Amino acid sequence: MGLSAHPADRIPEGVHSQTYDLPLFGSREDGEIPDGMRTFVYTANNPDSPVIKHIYTCNRPSMQVEPNYLFRDLQLFVHLQWQKAATKLAIGPYFTYLAGFGHEGESTPDPWNKVPVCITRAREFMQNLGRRSGQYEAFTVDQLTVLAWHNTGSRKGSPFPARDTPVAILCLGADVEFSLSPRAGFPPVEVSMQLGQSPRRNLKASKVKYEVKDLADSDDDDDDEEPLFTRLGHTRSVSNSALVKASAKRKRQSELLLTLVHGDMLMLSGDEFEWVLKRTGMSIILIGPDLAGSQVQTRRLKKNLFLDVEGVAWLFGRNEKSALGVPGELVSENAPIRLTAQELGAPNGTKFVYAACGRNHTLLVGDDGQLWTCGANNMGQCGHPVCPEVTKFKLVSGPKSDGNKDKVIKAAAGLNFSLILTDTGRVYAFGSAERGQLGNGKTGEHIVTGGKLVYDAEPEPLLIKALDGHTIVDVACGQQHAVALTSDGHIYVWGCNGYGRMGLGTGLQNDVLIPKVVPHFAGPNEKTRAGQIITGPTNTVVIDRQQMYFMAGKWKNTGEGSSGQPYSSFRYIQDVMGCKISHASCGGVTHWLLAVDDDGSTMTIAFGQNASNVVEFYTGELGLGPEEPKSATKPTKHDPLNEIDVIQIAAGQNTTFFLAKPSDKLSDLPRHPVDVEPPEVCVVCNEDNGDDDSPLACDKCDYPYHIGCLDPPLDAVPDGEWFCPECEDEPGAPVAIGGVRKPVKRGVKSKAMFVDDEEDEHTGQKRKAPAKKAAPSKKRK
Numbered sequence: 109m110g111l112s113a114h115p116a117d118r119i120p121e122g123v124h125s126q127t128y129d130l131p132l133f134g135s136r137e138d139g140e141i142p143d144g145m146r147t148f149v150y151t152a153n154n155p156d157s158p159v160i161k162h163i164y165t166c167n168r169p170s171m172q173v174e175p176n177y178l179f180r181d182l183q184l185f186v187h188l189q190w191q192k193a194a195t196k197l198a199i200g201p202y203f204t205y206l207a208g209f210g211h212e213g214e215s216t217p218d219p220w221n222k223v224p225v226c227i228t229r230a231r232e233f234m235q236n237l238g239r240r241s242g243q244y245e246a247f248t249v250d251q252l253t254v255l256a257w258h259n260t261g262s263r264k265g266s267p268f269p270a271r272d273t274p275v276a277i278l279c280l281g282a283d284v285e286f287s288l289s290p291r292a293g294f295p296p297v298e299v300s301m302q303l304g305q306s307p308r309r310n311l312k313a314s315k316v317k318y319e320v321k322d323l324a325d326s327d328d329d330d331d332d333e334e335p336l337f338t339r340l341g342h343t344r345s346v347s348n349s350a351l352v353k354a355s356a357k358r359k360r361q362s363e364l365l366l367t368l369v370h371g372d373m374l375m376l377s378g379d380e381f382e383w384v385l386k387r388t389g390m391s392i393i394l395i396g397p398d399l400a401g402s403q404v405q406t407r408r409l410k411k412n413l414f415l416d417v418e419g420v421a422w423l424f425g426r427n428e429k430s431a432l433g434v435p436g437e438l439v440s441e442n443a444p445i446r447l448t449a450q451e452l453g454a455p456n457g458t459k460f461v462y463a464a465c466g467r468n469h470t471l472l473v474g475d476d477g478q479l480w481t482c483g484a485n486n487m488g489q490c491g492h493p494v495c496p497e498v499t500k501f502k503l504v505s506g507p508k509s510d511g512n513k514d515k516v517i518k519a520a521a522g523l524n525f526s527l528i529l530t531d532t533g534r535v536y537a538f539g540s541a542e543r544g545q546l547g548n549g550k551t552g553e554h555i556v557t558g559g560k561l562v563y564d565a566e567p568e569p570l571l572i573k574a575l576d577g578h579t580i581v582d583v584a585c586g587q588q589h590a591v592a593l594t595s596d597g598h599i600y601v602w603g604c605n606g607y608g609r610m611g612l613g614t615g616l617q618n619d620v621l622i623p624k625v626v627p628h629f630a631g632p633n634e635k636t637r638a639g640q641i642i643t644g645p646t647n648t649v650v651i652d653r654q655q656m657y658f659m660a661g662k663w664k665n666t667g668e669g670s671s672g673q674p675y676s677s678f679r680y681i682q683d684v685m686g687c688k689i690s691h692a693s694c695g696g697v698t699h700w701l702l703a704v705d706d707d708g709s710t711m712t713i714a715f716g717q718n719a720s721n722v723v724e725f726y727t728g729e730l731g732l733g734p735e736e737p738k739s740a741t742k743p744t745k746h747d748p749l750n751e752i753d754v755i756q757i758a759a760g761q762n763t764t765f766f767l768a769k770p771s772d773k774l775s776d777l778p779r780h781p782v783d784v785e786p787p788e789v790c791v792v793c794n795e796d797n798g799d800d801d802s803p804l805a806c807d808k809c810d811y812p813y814h815i816g817c818l819d820p821p822l823d824a825v826p827d828g829e830w831f832c833p834e835c836e837d838e839p840g841a842p843v844a845i846g847g848v849r850k851p852v853k854r855g856v857k858s859k860a861m862f863v864d865d866e867e868d869e870h871t872g873q874k875r876k877a878p879a880k881k882a883a884p885s886k887k888r889k
Contacts, residue, residue, distance in 0.1 A: 123150055123364065145171060145241045150364055157666065158270075158290040158378035160364060163241040165371040174233055174560070175371035179280040181226035182392055188256050202263070207231075208251035217251070219437070220428075227252065234276050234373065234396045242375040243606065243671070244274050245523065245587040245645055248467070249396035256393075262386040267291065268395070270376040272762075275397040277376070279368035282389030289363040290379035378665070411465060412441075412765070413472075419459020421447040421472060429468035433482035433501040442781065443842030449474050452501050466521030466585075471528075472501065477515025479504040479528060487524045488567030489539030507536040507569035522585040522603075528569060533579035535592055536569035543588045543604035544621035547572040551621065574623045575600060586643040592623065597637025597653060599626040607646050608676030609661030615676050626650075628658070628678045644694030645761075650678060655688040657681050657701060663694070664716070664741065683743045684713060695759030698729045701743065702754055710753050712746040712766075729762055748777070770829055784843055786810035792817035806832035809843060 148162040165171040182188075188203035206217035207227050220228070231249045238247035257263075260282075268275045277286075363382075368374065385393070411425040411432055423432045424444040432439055439445055449458040454474055462473035469483030469490050480501040481490035488494045491504040507514045507528060514530040521527075525539030525546065537546040541564040544551055552564025575592060578600070582593040589603035589610060600623040601610035608617060611626055628650075629638040635653050642649040647661030658678040663669045687703035690710075694700075698716035705711035714730050716739065730740060731748060753769040768774055789796050790803045791811050803812030804822075807829045815822040818833075835841065 145237075147241050147243075158292065158376070158381070159665075160288060160366075160381075161242050161375035162366050162368070163237055163373040163375065165369060167369050172371040174229070175278075175280055178226060178230050178233065179370070179392060181224075182230070182254065182256070182280070185224045185226050186254065188254065203254075203256040203258075205254040206252070207254075208249070227254075230278070230394055231396065234278050234394065237278075237373050238274065238276050238375055242274070242276070242373075244375065244377075245604075245606075247274055247276070247375075249276065251397060253395040254392065255395070256391070257387050258390050260387050260389060262384060264382075264384045267380040267382050268376050269380055269397060270378065271380055273397065274375050274377040275381075275395065277368075277374040278394040278396070279370065279372050280392040280394070281370060282387060282391045283370075284368045284388070284391050284393065285386040286366050286368060286374065287363040287384040287386075288366065288374075288376070289382045291382070292379050411470065412760075412763075413463045413465055413470060414444075414765075415460050415463055419449070419461065419475065421460050421463065423447060429484035429497045430499040431465070431468045431470050431483035433470065433499070435499075440842070446839075447501075449478075452480050453503065454478060462518050464519040464521040464526070464585075466526065467523045467587075469498075469521060469524075469526070470501075471519040471521055471526060473516050473519050473528075477513075477517070477531065479516045479519065481526075484524070485567070487540035487565040489521070489524050489526050491526065491538050491567060491569055493567050494565050504569070507534075507571070509534065509571070518583060520583045520585040520590070522590070523587045525585070525588075525590075527583045527585055527590055529580055529583045533581065533595070535572045535575050535580050535583055537572055537590070538566050538569045540565060544619045545585075545588060545590055545603040546570060547574060547590065547602045547621070547623050549574075549621045551619075572602075572623060574602075582641055584641045584643040584648075586648065587645045589643070589648070591641045591643055591648055593638055593641045597629060597634060597639065599629050599638050599641060599650065600624065601626060601648070607662035607671060607674035609646050609648055609674075611648055611650075611658075611660030611675070611678040613677030617676075626678070640692070642692045642694055644699070645696055647675075647694060648678075649692050649694060649699075651689050651692060655690065657684050657687075657689045657692065663699065667741070681743060687711075687713070691756060693757040693759040693764075695729065695764055696761035698759055698764060699743075700757045700759055700764065702757065709751065710755075712749040712752070712754050712757075713743045714746045715740045715743045729764065731764070752777075781843060784810050787812060790814045790817055804830065806830065806835055808832075808835045 146164045146166060148164060150160040150162070151157045165175075186205050188205050191202050191204050205227075207223045208217060208220055218227075220231075231252055234249050235247055238244050238249075268277070363384075366374070411423070411427065413432075414422045416422065422444045423434070424439040424441045425432070426438050427434060427436055432445065433447075434445060449460055449472075450456060452472075454476065458478070459475045460472050461475045464471045466489060467484070469481060469485065471490075472480045474480070479491070480503055481492070482498045482501045483490060485492055485495050485498045490498045490502070491506065492498055492502060505513075507516070507530065509530075509532075514532060514534065514536075516528045517531050518529040519526065520529075522539075522545060524542075525537060528536050530536070535547075537548075539545070541548070541551045542553075546564075546566055548566075548570055550564065554562060556562050578592075578598070579595040580592045581595050584591045586603075586609060589601065589605065591610075592600045594600070601612070602620045602623040603610075605612070605620050606617050608615070610620060610624075611628060612620075612624060613627060629636065629652065631637070637653055638650045639653040639655070640651040642651075644661070644663060647659060647663040650658045650660075652658065658680050659669070660675045660678045662671050662674045665671075667673065669675055684701060684703070687701070689701050689703050691702040692700060695716070698714060701713040703711045703713060714732075716730055730736075730738070731746070732740070733748060749766070751773045752771065754766050755769065756767040758765045758767075786805070786809065790813055792813060797814065801814060801816070803814050804825060805812050808831055811832055811834075813832060815825065
């Protein structure tokens, strides 16, 4: 079974545990715990098992310095509100404070830019623990709930929503015992367990007998502060045995019982978790879910950036840390911001040719070799002197070689670092050096005041000297690793090698501080060398020159390719061996490929595990439809995109965008927003001429026009897409939903955009808008 963090912890039947220690603090010897954090992982051997991670301080004072400050400052500087009645969060009485977004149905939370400093520190502390000790490298605390009690007792709250994204629970103060039960329950297997004695305390060993009851059997609404063990039917007896022995009889679904000491944190994922806690004294619990990209509402969208054919950038989505370079917390997808290089001070005629997005920073590349950045800059990832954030797009002075500025042609961005590629084939890096992402051979790890561990921050673009002598033609960034492709098809990798994501085949997961060549694509046969590189959060994909698809690292949650069985060397995916892959993209939970179908058309292939597909609240990352499976563990042809000529795919953490050629089939797909509630009659004459002269609807705003009311009038309905004069004049204007637009005068100029001069079977014909009340309003889906 492995060790437990505390002798009172209880592991249900069918659940196995494993532990890992951070490499930073060395390895475990002779059963001794190193002077650092340890993570206990609890899961079950089935594909859809939830995962519980207990990040354990080992009760070491050196690991509880920041928790000490947080415990003090949360009481001194945060206005904790008294809650007596039962609420969604828990059963009163208790104190609470809310920060961030997404607290539906609760009192108004403080936005992140107005929270006390200690709340910001608590958020950063939880994020750092989650990313490093919890190994959720993209973990972000989007909302924070603080629950505080000044006495002992036990309570139950609403389930932790960790089905699609992780939830973190930080314990401050007195010990807290958590009983956790996933909604799906634990596997019904009877086992006998033996748990190792905890190093946390010098306690006498205890023999523990449990009669397990379902959480639903407990009296959660009782205000009596009865101990949790008694309420759940637990009994204890003490013996002098060397080990803590536990046996359990399974009646229905059992719960996992964990004890959190001051500074410990739980990470929950893969399901919703029922919970009950027992407090041994004054305690403060901080609950921080990662909501990024998990819901349909605009405020849940990550930032998004598109470049059009004219070299203009379009931006929308979340604007955390000014990642979009504009004021405000978000930009609606119905009213994206249009940005030209001239607005940033570039000469007339300059166009944007490339863009890259990190967690909270953005890079734009002009065709003149200039680089602009904005967003979070706490590690210098924007290429400017270190500061919390760069609020507007700002020109980067580098990179420079021999005193002359090099011309940038491409950029890539990770969590908190950036790469740029120049026209001379040289690569520069800037930002955090924590995992060796800068490729300069060091991390700059050092201790500062308060025992805090920090790393080098390099705001000046640094030349990666180990790549000198090679002509680099492409670069890519994962969350904390980097990949470069040479002109001769060799691949160099550096940075975090957790889960073997670099495909070096050594079996080791040590960080790589200087770029190393990947042996798999360094052979003498040029056809087996690399042609394209793609990175995901914890994986790397290579398409070789024969258009075969290879994967390394962690790319799913269970089975081969998961954290327990990652690909430490590049392997081809057998299910697509017969396909010629032309393009690929990796998101947070999804993988996408483009290949040539049997009839010569483009086939879209998708797969991903435990992707969200809940219709009302969550996006379906695979886009297979509300009635289809949430997961596709093997590559499968994407039926909703069948017969659609997809050109390019951009997969994000929980959102994917497709660039496709216009066609009838594409027009039949649902669009966003689905219905803009346009007028029912021509907006020029305001008349209904019946079915014989039903108006033409704009492909963007759906506003109807008689073809004879346009100037010049149209003789017939045009082929392909058609946009009304107002949408032609203002291509970035927002889509008004149910809004009233100023009436259009007669003689309005007509501009028709045709897909192709010659009509073919893939050219869609624009349909007419229906006449008023003559038939139900037919709108483009």
